[in-house]
Amino acid sequence: MKIIFEKSVEGRKGVMPPMSDVPTTIHIKKEFLRSSDAKLPELSELDVVRHFTELSRRNFGVDTNFYPLGSCTMKYNPKVAERIAAYPGFAHLHPLMPQLRMGGMLTQGALEVLYDMDNFLCELTGMAGFTMQPMAGAHGELTGIMIMAAYHRDKGNKKTTVLIPDSAHGTNPASAAIAGYKVLSVPSDKQGMMDVNELRKMVNSETAGLMLTCPNTLGIFEKNIKEICEIIHSVDGLCYYDGANLNAIVGKARPGDFGFDIVHLNLHKTFATPHGGGGPGAGPVGVIQKLVDFLPVSLVVKRNDGTLALEYDRPKSIGYIAPFYGNFAIILRAYVYILMLGREGLKAVCENAVLNANYVKEKLKKYYELPFEQICKHECVFSAEKQMAKGIHAIDIAKGLIERGFHPPTVYFPTIVKESIMIEPTETESKETLDTFIETMIELAKIAESEPEKLKAAPTSTPVGRLDETAAAKNIDIAEL
Amino acid sequence: MKIIFEKSVEGRKGVMPPMSDVPTTIHIKKEFLRSSDAKLPELSELDVVRHFTELSRRNFGVDTNFYPLGSCTMKYNPKVAERIAAYPGFAHLHPLMPQLRMGGMLTQGALEVLYDMDNFLCELTGMAGFTMQPMAGAHGELTGIMIMAAYHRDKGNKKTTVLIPDSAHGTNPASAAIAGYKVLSVPSDKQGMMDVNELRKMVNSETAGLMLTCPNTLGIFEKNIKEICEIIHSVDGLCYYDGANLNAIVGKARPGDFGFDIVHLNLHKTFATPHGGGGPGAGPVGVIQKLVDFLPVSLVVKRNDGTLALEYDRPKSIGYIAPFYGNFAIILRAYVYILMLGREGLKAVCENAVLNANYVKEKLKKYYELPFEQICKHECVFSAEKQMAKGIHAIDIAKGLIERGFHPPTVYFPTIVKESIMIEPTETESKETLDTFIETMIELAKIAESEPEKLKAAPTSTPVGRLDETAAAKNIDIAEL
Amino acid sequence: MSFIANTQEQQKKMLSEIGLSMDGLFSDIPKELIAKKFNLPSGMSEFEVRNRLAELAGKNHIDLTCFLGGGFYDHFIPAAVYAITGRSEFYTAYTPYQPEISQGTLQAIFEYQSLICRLTEMQTSNASLYDGGTALYEAMMMALRITGRNKILIDDSVNPIYRVMIHSYTKNLSIALEETKNEQGLINRKALLEKLDDNTAAIIVQNPNFFGCVDDFTDMAEAAHKKGALLIVSCYPISLGILKTPGAMGADIVTGEGQSLGLPMSFGGPYLGFMATKKDYVRKMPGRIVGRTKDKQGRTGFVLTLQAREQHIRRDKATSNICSNEALCALTALVYSSLLGKEGLKQTAQLCADKASYALQRMTSIKGVKSRFEVKWFFNEFVLELPANAAEIAGKLIEKGFAAGFPLSRYYQGMENSLLIAVTEKRTKQQIGMLAEALEAVL
Amino acid sequence: MSFIANTQEQQKKMLSEIGLSMDGLFSDIPKELIAKKFNLPSGMSEFEVRNRLAELAGKNHIDLTCFLGGGFYDHFIPAAVYAITGRSEFYTAYTPYQPEISQGTLQAIFEYQSLICRLTEMQTSNASLYDGGTALYEAMMMALRITGRNKILIDDSVNPIYRVMIHSYTKNLSIALEETKNEQGLINRKALLEKLDDNTAAIIVQNPNFFGCVDDFTDMAEAAHKKGALLIVSCYPISLGILKTPGAMGADIVTGEGQSLGLPMSFGGPYLGFMATKKDYVRKMPGRIVGRTKDKQGRTGFVLTLQAREQHIRRDKATSNICSNEALCALTALVYSSLLGKEGLKQTAQLCADKASYALQRMTSIKGVKSRFEVKWFFNEFVLELPANAAEIAGKLIEKGFAAGFPLSRYYQGMENSLLIAVTEKRTKQQIGMLAEALEAVL
């Protein structure tokens, strides 16, 4: 399929801009103008619509296929949230409006969304205050670590290292590093949990804190979580909770109760906002009481008269990490989701997410190596090691799934499991879907045994087959100039 | 793929209705209640979304493929019209509102749309008044013939027959018949036009009128159109213009100037409203001055103070042919279209529709039999007679096009051309698209010659192959009860 | 803005390739028939058009709390309905003549036909008709065809809008259309039975009827059948969530307006006429029908079937002239019903009935306001008898922010003080209370 | 409403098949860590939620005519943008890790990268960053990496919102961030050149700058390069329809906020950070990158490439921690730009400039109102010097129905009477006139 620039026809008109109703009174001088027009495509509206409609049909999405991509919580994205995000009262609201005199009063509806979300998320996580500014999970992590650093600066602590388990998501070490910390990797034990003895050895006065997701990326709940947090606290370190896995405990348990001090949530995971082909998301960060002063500027507060206002006077704050109030339209969608589900609904989400994961785990463990045999939470991690005997890798299983109409699980993460296959079904998928998936996985295990070459050739039914990634990285061709 | 009822799971919940805030004060007695629940599917919102998303992907539409379906004017449907039709001020407007006291004042915006459309369509067709009520082309035809009958009744004319060319669309004779007329078919001559001598012989005092589309269904302009109308008028017959083909003359010529008395338009063709997989459309009917009194109740009129009102007091009217004001949201889309295009735009539409059709005709006439060689208007009609030599029918060419990503032209209509292939490209299609289509048609002509059996097997890339229509008509299976 | 693809350049190139000029392309049209000019506005950009239409939309008073019904209702439409029917593969396709690339539309229509059968407890249905009124007209024509008779009985508790339509359609036909006058808000059984004779093709009734009253027409079906006539029932699909079905009553043809199944009111359309009938009458049905069949490989697929009834094959002998119907609206009804599901539809129907009965109770607690009829059973609409002219009072209530209901005097003599009030699941207790207070204030 | 698929029945069946109870599934969590209760509201139906949110939306004053800018603009968004980005295959997918079933997203990102290069006249771009502010921060970090230096120069004509962000991000890092004070609304060339030294990693400037003024930084690029430093330019993509590009000026890294390319203002996000750079620096870029390659059959396809820079491979050594970015917003920008096309973008840019210059002329015809700076060249924003406190006057204009502009005192000392006014192609001559009249009235 041609790229859109290749379809361009000189002189063809697309959407007509508004008509001019003013004279041109000043002409910008030629030196300041571009020498030739930007080479945008020249296409009719139908050309453009057809191009992108065709592109869309070359994607799998949650609306088209089961999408058990581990660590990503690809649950159903309610259509009502899309509709509400498009309400003109939200979509057409300029973010600088509150900065006009008494401007807060012009945006009370939007501020109420932010205020309520702050409270809801505090209640769900056991934190004392949230910032809605972070624009994704990793951005939340960076914000959290910046708060950690601000705390230590404020106390005069000299801290240089952040501890992160080897099973952690790559964003964790990356976030800690760009915030200026040295990262130390804590090994996992044989049960797939953090090796507490090792941790103890690694912790010292330099330790700024620990970053952890719980359940961890193996889908396993860290049974020593309280102890782990205490160890960190014993050196005045802070415990950071990577909330990408909150779906496993939402409405059931609180990271705050485990001992965490800082939490980020991925609203685009647990709270059902669409993943958009790789974003936008939102990664609000919550903190316990002693850290509230470090949260970014601004926060929404309630005045005595019940109206809401933005508070800018926060001397200890880490400052601004986003231009305004975060990805508001995403936060809004998550707000809609929480309102619809309520207390009982969220608990049911957690229970069914966990049930679905365990159901898949139990049904497949005869066919695929299960490195850590125990109850899992929202996801389960297999290994394709058995299949390796015939030269079949996790990636081949993935491509076989594609051929059969499933989005593959996450493969090769977490890295501590060889040939890992990380399956997260989510609660919005039905037993029928899981059963078909399970059957297909079993079928693939059999094909891996009997006709491995067939799997190696998959997929054949897609617009393209396996692509040459090495060539891509070598002959860098990343833009049609 | 399963039908939706087969996916149902007992007890599964879909969208939750509003919560009750009232007590149940009266219970309808049991005898009036249904004995068991309606067997609607029980599915989650995701189940439903996925089901229909998958179904949608089993369709070709204008947004996905070139769709040169003759007589149907499958042009691009502007997205802005969809957006405007969803404006709450239109979508949530109850049709009985104007029937409240001074209710017209509550709906001035909607009435303005109807009023302007009346004027626009009058201007485009040369008529004196329009009704917006007819809900499709055929419905417009029936309305038109009812007006014809009312005219004759009013004048005391005893008329029993309506003349219709043999090339006419099937709705024409059907409409005339259900309105109570006997239908006589007028033959076409060797140039594909109405045989005027035959017409003259058939016309007599019984003749209520003539139904005609011009250009006719062969895409050919009836060069004797004025004379034809005069012949009909000579016996006080009325000339009815089937406006399904208006795209061929819109903004360029007016049926009223040709001599027509009654006109229906297919807004879902010329005026770019979406075809919806077979509707809804809109088929407004216009008439010349002497017939205005017969138009349905109600009409929008302008009062002296400039406000608009619905006029119900129309004693000669044929009455109500729709509950209200027609398919308002379709009329609204057409209104948006006319506003956007304006005078020059509509003329350009006509010119380019005709240019595109002639371009295709000229490029293909070496390969396919062109029964009537002359300038065509918005569409051209070929015959697969050449290909018949190898046993290839029009339908096989159609299926070959499907295999190659094109929606086929209309085949087997008009019936006066054997194995007809009726191609209407429309003006929104580009030269590039036409060229690819032309190449494909040429390729198919070659395959028909060299490998006819290959064409017979097409299509193979679709979710199903050619279906057994005979079995369908025999073992009637039209509902899963 | 014209949406034309080809540039001037390309147009010139194409013209030269086929050896013609733009004017030459129209040389077949007699010169004098080319229009000199069109008195139409110039084109506009999307921005201007959207501004203009937003302004027009703003002049329509959707801010009034809506208690209008009369066969057309303000029901709740889930967001997923729009998301699905907004898939352009559905709405930019046309009639599924080519089944291999139209399985989406075809299967959906098959499912829709099944849905209508399940709702009404009938055996067959078609792909849709224009609206509830034309569907009733088509049912009448079908009954005439089936029986070969020419008399039709219709009670005036049938929607008067549909009755005037039927009168209009039959003006040029020799059909004896006889109306009976309702008895206390229900059909006039006595008059109908008296008029029922060997020349009667069908009796037409409606449930819930125009006054919102609920009935059981089993007796009428029996009576009709005894005389070789058919019973035609027009119905309101949401009510079928709880009410006895026309199928269970023995109806022969069932029609109705499908707007309540997920279609916005849109000032009168597009709506959805549905029709269902008995198996025996399938070949007498108007409109398109989708059937299930197989391809050579044995894969199940769907096709347009029984086309020999239709205009494009039978021309003047067709069962109807209908061609384009309301396919997208049928899809909408199917999607809506699938989203609500068995339980959801039942709950919605129950909510309507509960809220209406609460509203009646609340309104009749106002001094001087009574229920017009003594009937106990109604669905989501009822007729109030006010102490003054209903049209005037409804007029005053507009100023208080309510489209309070439909004054019946327009269609019924002697009902000058009667107001038809509809209550859907969207009306809250609070809104009902506010209407009652406003009513009390203007009386 | 919880969107959970399985019925209670099914849940029981599944539990029994795996031999566990629902509580048993959570037996791995220490009992005391299970929360007793959550103080959250009960669930609601869609109807109630929509009502509630419509009420909240109604409390936001979008009725004010908007002359606010400051880097975020009220541009016209064609309806087709929403129709395309509303295709659920786009928005319900995630990062295209599996290229065979993600060609839609991947090709779109490749096209987006190309678009950004064409707009800016640079050679490479990534798949998006969060917003214009973080994009500028990432550019700064990238410059530090490339040069191995630790001093950054930034002029205060760069968006102050971005400057405070950069200050925040660098608090824990040992970076020397030095600001210069603008000269009459343009960068302080003298101060910048004075501060530019061998330890300088980059100079950061913006065009059009925060005051709307237009500049040419070719001289700054040369100066920077001479010292081995980079020039980072933050820009406003709509302006690139007509303005000289950062690429043509010799910029090394270009960033900007893509909101103006078809994204609604949405009270601050989601927006779109874009970044483009020179070919040599591609491996130093943060974020995802899509590359074009082939499959075994020689078919062209697209994949995520150069992943060795990224967090999931390099962990603490990655060029950035970014994972989810703003893919759907990048798609939106691509769709918007494709719909407008070459001519459309140019016209839009010209319209903005024309209307702004008309507005400045109109406003400065009011007695006591002047242009704050003497510069002649600005794009669609300008600073008015009012005869009184700008914040107060803007406050009064709210009551007249205008969000008249952004008072600069919040970020700039000595600019208490300065108001930053933005004009897009959506503002009509009439609206500009009305603002002028209102301003005259409140002065």
Ligand SMILES: Cc1ncc(COP(=O)(O)O)c(C=O)c1O
């Ligand atoms: C465990 C974990 N942490 C962090 C992230 C990063 O979140 P984001 O992609 O929103 O930056 C992810 C996302 O995949 C994750 O799975």
Ligand SMILES: Cc1ncc(COP(=O)(O)O)c(C=O)c1O
């Ligand atoms: C020539 C002609 N007349 C009439 C009609 C009937 O129009 P509709 O399908 O809107 O009833 C058509 C539609 O295909 C047609 O092509």
